[in-house]
Amino acid sequence: MAASTDTNNRSLLRTARGKLALTAGPSTIWLGLLLLAPLTFMVTVSFMNINEAYNIVWQPSLDNYGQLTGPGLPWESSFWNTAFMESLLLSYVIAIVTTVMCFSLAFPLAYLLARKGGRVFKIVIFLVLLPFFTMYLVRAYSWLLMFGPNGVLNATLLKLGMISEPLAVFNFGVPAIIVGLTHAYFPYMLLSLYASLDGIDFSLVEAARDLGASRPAVLKDVILPLALPGIISGSLFVFVPSLGAFITPRFLGQGKVLMIGQLIEERINSLYAIGYGSAGSMFIVLTIVVAFALAFRYVDVDELGGV
Amino acid sequence: MATNTENTTDVTTVERFFDHRTRERWLRRGLYGIAGLLLVFLWIPLAVMVFLSVAQNASTLFPFEGFTLQHYAATFSDPGLMMALFNSAQVATVAACIATVLGVLASFALARREFPLKSAFRTFGILPMIVPGVVLGIALLIYFRTLLSAIPVVGDLFVPGFLTLVLTHSVYGFPFVLLIVSARLYTFDEQLEEAARDLGASPLETFRDVTLPIIAPAVGAGFLFAWIRSFEDFIRAFFTKGTMDVLTTAMFSMIKYGAAPKMNAISAFIVLVIAILLAVAMNLGNVTQYVAGGPDE
Amino acid sequence: MGLTGTAGCLGGLGGGSGSQTINILTWEEYADPDIKSRIEDEVGVTLEITKSTSSSKMFSSWNSGQNEQYDIAIPNNNYVPKMMDADLAAPVNEDVMTNSGDIYEVFKGFQESQFTSGGNTYGVPIRFGWYGYSYDSREISEDHEQSYDMLFNDEYSGNIIMYDNHFKAMSGAALYLGYRDAFEGSSVSLSEDQIEEVKNTMIDQKDMLQGYIAADPTYIKQFNQGNFVIGQSGRNEIVEMWSNGKSWPKMAAPKEGSLAWFESAVVSKASDNKEAAWKVINEYISPQNGASLAKTGYSPSVNPKTQEHLSDEQNEMFGAIDPSQLESMIPFKSVENEDAWLTAWEEIKSA
Numbered sequence: 001m002a003a004s005t006d007t008n009n010r011s012l013l014r015t016a017r018g019k020l021a022l023t024a025g026p027s028t029i030w031l032g033l034l035l036l037a038p039l040t041f042m043v044t045v046s047f048m049n050i051n052e053a054y055n056i057v058w059q060p061s062l063d064n065y066g067q068l069t070g071p072g073l074p075w076e077s078s079f080w081n082t083a084f085m086e087s088l089l090l091s092y093v094i095a096i097v098t099t100v101m102c103f104s105l106a107f108p109l110a111y112l113l114a115r116k117g118g119r120v121f122k123i124v125i126f127l128v129l130l131p132f133f134t135m136y137l138v139r140a141y142s143w144l145l146m147f148g149p150n151g152v153l154n155a156t157l158l159k160l161g162m163i164s165e166p167l168a169v170f171n172f173g174v175p176a177i178i179v180g181l182t183h184a185y186f187p188y189m190l191l192s193l194y195a196s197l198d199g200i201d202f203s204l205v206e207a208a209r210d211l212g213a214s215r216p217a218v219l220k221d222v223i224l225p226l227a228l229p230g231i232i233s234g235s236l237f238v239f240v241p242s243l244g245a246f247i248t249p250r251f252l253g254q255g256k257v258l259m260i261g262q263l264i265e266e267r268i269n270s271l272y273a274i275g276y277g278s279a280g281s282m283f284i285v286l287t288i289v290v291a292f293a294l295a296f297r298y299v300d301v302d303e304l305g306g307v
Numbered sequence: 308m309a310t311n312t313e314n315t316t317d318v319t320t321v322e323r324f325f326d327h328r329t330r331e332r333w334l335r336r337g338l339y340g341i342a343g344l345l346l347v348f349l350w351i352p353l354a355v356m357v358f359l360s361v362a363q364n365a366s367t368l369f370p371f372e373g374f375t376l377q378h379y380a381a382t383f384s385d386p387g388l389m390m391a392l393f394n395s396a397q398v399a400t401v402a403a404c405i406a407t408v409l410g411v412l413a414s415f416a417l418a419r420r421e422f423p424l425k426s427a428f429r430t431f432g433i434l435p436m437i438v439p440g441v442v443l444g445i446a447l448l449i450y451f452r453t454l455l456s457a458i459p460v461v462g463d464l465f466v467p468g469f470l471t472l473v474l475t476h477s478v479y480g481f482p483f484v485l486l487i488v489s490a491r492l493y494t495f496d497e498q499l500e501e502a503a504r505d506l507g508a509s510p511l512e513t514f515r516d517v518t519l520p521i522i523a524p525a526v527g528a529g530f531l532f533a534w535i536r537s538f539e540d541f542i543r544a545f546f547t548k549g550t551m552d553v554l555t556t557a558m559f560s561m562i563k564y565g566a567a568p569k570m571n572a573i574s575a576f577i578v579l580v581i582a583i584l585l586a587v588a589m590n591l592g593n594v595t596q597y598v599a600g601g602p603d604e
Numbered sequence: 605m606g607l608t609g610t611a612g613c614l615g616g617l618g619g620g621s622g623s624q625t626i627n628i629l630t631w632e633e634y635a636d637p638d639i640k641s642r643i644e645d646e647v648g649v650t651l652e653i654t655k656s657t658s659s660s661k662m663f664s665s666w667n668s669g670q671n672e673q674y675d676i677a678i679p680n681n682n683y684v685p686k687m688m689d690a691d692l693a694a695p696v697n698e699d700v701m702t703n704s705g706d707i708y709e710v711f712k713g714f715q716e717s718q719f720t721s722g723g724n725t726y727g728v729p730i731r732f733g734w735y736g737y738s739y740d741s742r743e744i745s746e747d748h749e750q751s752y753d754m755l756f757n758d759e760y761s762g763n764i765i766m767y768d769n770h771f772k773a774m775s776g777a778a779l780y781l782g783y784r785d786a787f788e789g790s791s792v793s794l795s796e797d798q799i800e801e802v803k804n805t806m807i808d809q810k811d812m813l814q815g816y817i818a819a820d821p822t823y824i825k826q827f828n829q830g831n832f833v834i835g836q837s838g839r840n841e842i843v844e845m846w847s848n849g850k851s852w853p854k855m856a857a858p859k860e861g862s863l864a865w866f867e868s869a870v871v872s873k874a875s876d877n878k879e880a881a882w883k884v885i886n887e888y889i890s891p892q893n894g895a896s897l898a899k900t901g902y903s904p905s906v907n908p909k910t911q912e913h914l915s916d917e918q919n920e921m922f923g924a925i926d927p928s929q930l931e932s933m934i935p936f937k938s939v940e941n942e943d944a945w946l947t948a949w950e951e952i953k954s955a
Contacts, residue, residue: 016420019415019419019420020416020420020422022412023412023413023415023416023419023420024412024413024416024420024422024428025412026408026409026412026413027409027410027412027413027432027481027485028428028431030405030409030477030478030481031431031432031434031435031478031481034447034474034475034477034478035431035434035435035438035443035478036431037450038443038446038447038449038450039438039446041446041449041450041454042442042445042446042449042450045449045453054453055453056453105341105345105348106345108338108341108342108345109341109342109345111338112338112339112342124342124346126585126586127346127349127350128346128349129585130578130581130582130585131349131350131353133535133539133581133584133585134353134539134577134578134581135538135539135541135555135558135574135577135581136539136540136541137539137541137555137558137559138353138356138558138574138577138578139352139353141356141558141562141570141574142352142353142355142356142574143352144562145352145355145356145359146351146352146355152355152368155368155369156368156369159368159369183348183349183352186345186349240437240439241439241440243439244439244440244441244442246440246441246542247541247542247559251562261439261441261542264441264445265441265445265545268445268448268546274445274449274453277445277449278445278446278449281441281442281445281446284439284441284442285438285442288437288438288439292437
């Protein structure tokens with residue numbers, strides 16, 4: 001705005017429009033070419049058939065989607081009765097349970113961090129962030145060592161004589177995947193919750209208590225509403241990547257569990273079935289769009305700033 | 308039970324006070340307990356892994372057969388793995404440079420300029436972080452392979468390999484730079500720049516002597532985050548790397564192919580490197596603010 | 605800093621100085637330093653070997669344009685027709701392939717039936733092995749009737765492993781169900797009803813499984829740890845366990861037939877060094893190099909002359925295979941209607 005006063009200087013840098021072009025332009029072009037265009041292309045491909053030579057047949061059709069869902073309409077059970085839809089539902093269940101787990105684990109810690117400060121805070125946050133920034137792959141791998149009939153968990157309990165046979169819960173499978181995902185995405189939840197709890201004026205809490213509100217009532221009427229943006233953004237940032245998880249179910253499912261990301265990956269890597277893969281990805285994309293649209297009803301885009 | 312505050316006598320107030328204190332204490336202890344357990348949960352698998360990296364028997368705790376450093380020696384003399392490590396560092400560096408340049412520029416647009424569709428621009432900017440890796444990886448793979456590779460002359464550039472991976476990671480790293488640097492710019496007092504300008508500094512001098520020193524730590528942190536994100540990414544790389552191996556994909560085959568000793572060693576090494584990088588990044592600025600939550604309102 | 609990085613990498617792609625470079629995309633064992641340096645000396649080229657861990661990845665990377673980066677790929681035989689269909693492969697230069705005449709007759713036959721199109725041959729078998737099942741002889745008697753029934757036997761519930769690959773696992777189940785006829789001809793042709801039956805059988809089996817495992821070392825590791833007692837596996841895993849001093853794992857040859865794979869070399873149609881590439885391939889089946897390759901991977905070479913360079917013990921374990929045993933095997937083949945297989949496989953996995 002101030003720049004527009006220098007009317008005598010016509011250099012690009014001096015005009016507001018020029019400055020905007022210089023600052024926002026490059027990233028717009030870059031993301032346009034490497035994010036928007038690929039996603040648009042993917043949407044397009046999802047409506048095209050692919051021939052034997054892996055070329056696209058430019059003729060719109062719903063065949064790819066027809067392969068994913070069963071015959072019939074969404075309210076008929078045959079519609080849901082395909083591997084893809086079952087895998088999708090399983091992925092939803094896993095992602096939702098993971099989100100709930102993350103929330104229940106992160107909330108007490110976030111609350112504590114918000115009320116504490118200084119040195120303790122810095123150390124704890126470092127201890128939380130370090131595993132978080134350690135390679136995702138490494139964290140998934142570390143759980144690979146823990147689970148299994150002879151994994152560290154079962155072996156230790158056996159050694160201590162607490163159990164006589166390996167426990168099934170510590171075998172690979174859905175529980176192991178949920179633990180792995182919770183471990184992987186827990187810090188997203190923690191940091192989001194912390195960010196919103198940190199803004200809370202805790203004298204409000206004291207005031208409510210002094211006025212005689214019970215602890216659960218304070219939690220419900222004061223803390224939770226204030227923490228809502230954090231809860232929502234934290235849940236999004238746990239739910240979305242959990243839904244599309246690939247490595248964790250791959251390592252911790254011992255081949256018996258098929259989440260949506262694995263299914264799409266296998267189709268792409270073994271058959272280069274890009275039509276099928278694109279159409280499958282649309283279900284993830286659509287879920288994200290819906291989830292964010294819902295979230296925006298409660299929180300502002302700025303508060304979803306992110307992780 | 309706590310609602311009848313109005314009519315209590317002194318005695319009951321005292322009783323309630325003690326009762327309140329005890330409960331408060333137990334609550335706090337419970338809270339600390341949960342927090343402690345959480346840290347254990349976060350750390351146990353990593354600790355086991357680090358332990359196994361120096362244990363003779365690398366695959367599980369029992370039977371324990373003594374300590375050794377031979378897994379590390381074997382890891383660092385594995386030429387394939389070291390090549391992959393080198394590739395990863397190269398890709399991460401180039402991609403983070405691109406992401407930083409674009410991200411810093413875009414941050415100025417967000418913090419300093421008013422324009423239509425600004426919030427759309429912002430959402431667009433953080434999108435690469437939100438789109439799950441599988442989707443972004445496949446979208447880019449199809450785009451490079453089926454669309455761009457078909458372009459005459461330049462098409463060959465987009466055969467999956469080094470360049471396509473750098474492009475992929477430059478997009479992935481962008482939001483991290485954008486969030487960190489724009490957060491810094493929002494808190495930045497623009498009047499400082501105006502003052503410098505009034506004192507006769509050129510825009511370039513103002514940028515160099517006033518703006519840059521203030522945002523430098525944020526730019527550094529943004530670069531580091533983008534770098535780490537690229538370095539640790541598996542799934543996007545898995546699709547767009549072609550046959551070149553980066554560290555994560557090399558490690559993935561190692562796990563699939565059961566090379567536990569080397570895997571533990573390289574993983575433990577990475578935990579150490581990331582610990583150092585993170586400590587640096589945290590000292591460069593308020594990491595938690597960058598990582599969660601938006602800019603200061 | 606970034607620019608130097610790019611430049612460095614682009615320089616790396618440029619290849620060697622002076623001598624011709626042959627780029628190969630293949631399995632780890634082919635990059636064994638001894639074999640590599642011998643072939644380099646013999647042919648007078650530099651070998652640049654990129655390791656891959658699956659045939660499908662070799663195929664998909666070639667199909668995504670990397671055929672221009674590589675001269676040779678050595679996937680499993682069932683991927684050779686796919687490469688031919690995608691027009692990626694160059695015809696074999698018979699003049700150069702002096703060792704081809706020595707290979708087992710049965711592989712010459714496979715070459716004829718699987719890799720020939722329009723009078724040209726496109727692939728050369730290198731080494732082979734087969735899939736049946738292996739078991740822990742401390743838990744399961746060696747006298748049992750060797751049949752895929754064992755993998756569907758609820759006596760071993762919770763201790764069974766199937767291969768984590770739609771082709772291998774479903775083929776095993778199809779043979780268990782007696783669909784041997786589908787494996788005749790140039791490709792595997794299960795009817796829709798048969799696929800459905802395979803699927804249902806495997807869904808029932810899933811509860812009895814410890815899991816699906818894809819990679820040899822994982823199989824060996826978990827077998828050693830006692831995570832299962834019987835599993836669908838290749839023979840080379842078991843040979844590797846024997847040579848590490850474990851005698852309890854036993855390999856069974858199911859009466860329904862074992863599935864035989866043979867890795868086969870293909871030269872890229874886009875290669876500028878086709879002749880040198882075929883010379884390199886010829887070396888991989890020479891008596892001496894073929895023997896070294898057999899040793900590193902515990903899998904026999906297609907050239908019986910390699911036995912001269914192996915010890916008696918090695919020959920007994922993996923070097924010398926009774927040709928009559930080969931006749932009864934079912935070679936890997938490309939699959940008709942692979943989409944339907946994969947769909948069924950996904951349904952099994954997500955059941």
